[in-house]
Amino acid sequence: MRLSISHRTTYSFDAPVDYALQQLRLTPKPGGAQRVLRWSNTVTGGQTELSFEDQHANKVELVSVTPGAREISVLSEGELEIEDRAGVHGPHAGYMPLWLFERSTPLTRPGARCRKLVSGLRAGNAPLERLHTLSSAVAEAVQYRTGSSNVATTAEDALEAGAGVCQDHAHVFITCARLMAIPARYVSGYLMMEGQVSQEATHAWAEAHVPDLGWVGFDVSNAISPDARYVRVATGLDYTEAAPVNGFRFGTAREELSVAIEVRQAETDSQ
Numbered sequence: 001m002r003l004s005i006s007h008r009t010t011y012s013f014d015a016p017v018d019y020a021l022q023q024l025r026l027t028p029k030p031g032g033a034q035r036v037l038r039w040s041n042t043v044t045g046g047q048t049e050l051s052f053e054d055q056h057a058n059k060v061e062l063v064s065v066t067p068g069a070r071e072i073s074v075l076s077e078g079e080l081e082i083e084d085r086a087g088v089h090g091p092h093a094g095y096m097p098l099w100l101f102e103r104s105t106p107l108t109r110p111g112a113r114c115r116k117l118v119s120g121l122r123a124g125n126a127p128l129e130r131l132h133t134l135s136s137a138v139a140e141a142v143q144y145r146t147g148s149s150n151v152a153t154t155a156e157d158a159l160e161a162g163a164g165v166c167q168d169h170a171h172v173f174i175t176c177a178r179l180m181a182i183p184a185r186y187v188s189g190y191l192m193m194e195g196q197v198s199q200e201a202t203h204a205w206a207e208a209h210v211p212d213l214g215w216v217g218f219d220v221s222n223a224i225s226p227d228a229r230y231v232r233v234a235t236g237l238d239y240t241e242a243a244p245v246n247g248f249r250f251g252t253a254r255e256e257l258s259v260a261i262e263v264r265q266a267e268t269d270s271q
Helices: 098-102 112-119 127-141 155-161 166-179
Strands: 002-017 020-024 034-044 046-053 059-065 069-082 088-090 184-191 203-210 214-218 230-236 245-249 255-265
Touching: 002 184, 020 046, 020 069, 034 046, 059 069, 069 230, 098 184, 112 127, 112 155, 112 166, 127 166, 127 203, 127 214, 155 166, 166 184, 166 203, 184 255, 203 230
Parallel strands: none
Antiparallel strands: 002 069, 002 255, 020 059, 020 245, 034 069, 046 059, 088 214, 184 203, 184 230, 203 214
16 A cells, blocks of 8 residues: 655744754655655755654754754655555564563653563464463553643553553553563554544554564554555654654743644555
């Protein structure tokens, strides 16, 4: 399937900003089930200072805001060709050793609730079957509810609240998979939704490393493994290492964020 994506991120300030720096992870990763046909990130109200590949092989761009600007906007757009591989991304590669994906982070540090969730899973099943069981258990324990969490919500917080969004589902799944000694990581990206082109946010899911298969994706929020509608953009130990945009600025100006995303099947693929 060929997908066309347009993603505009805009920060508006109520006063001129003297200095601000944004870190972008907005370029889809080539390889696995996806092929990037074209992609660009266009900055208005600032400029790209440098770009590099981080420890997870994500393309990172550092963007500065034009001094005195009241707005900075980034338009990310392009086309990709996606193959449905039932969520299987493939063998591990890159700079990070596989064992490091069993390490907890502040957002994925296990506590009593995660340990209880894992202890309730059936023992002795094959890893892939156990991970699918885990995905269902997380979805049951954390109901999808917008506005119930934020970027600082931990896996334990989400289980305590019993509600969250895709980011929380991914963090709980990752935390529990690591408790089972299975390497797991966070994925940020896009999802073409049925009957809905316009979206207000990117999507997130988890990947776990399964013997003989490699990395396999699990979208707890939609109860499936990623198919040809999913675009992988960045990966990390948790959200903080795969966030589409983060940064800092000097001054007291208040900011307002607006995000407009369109994901559709490309016309050349639907004819």
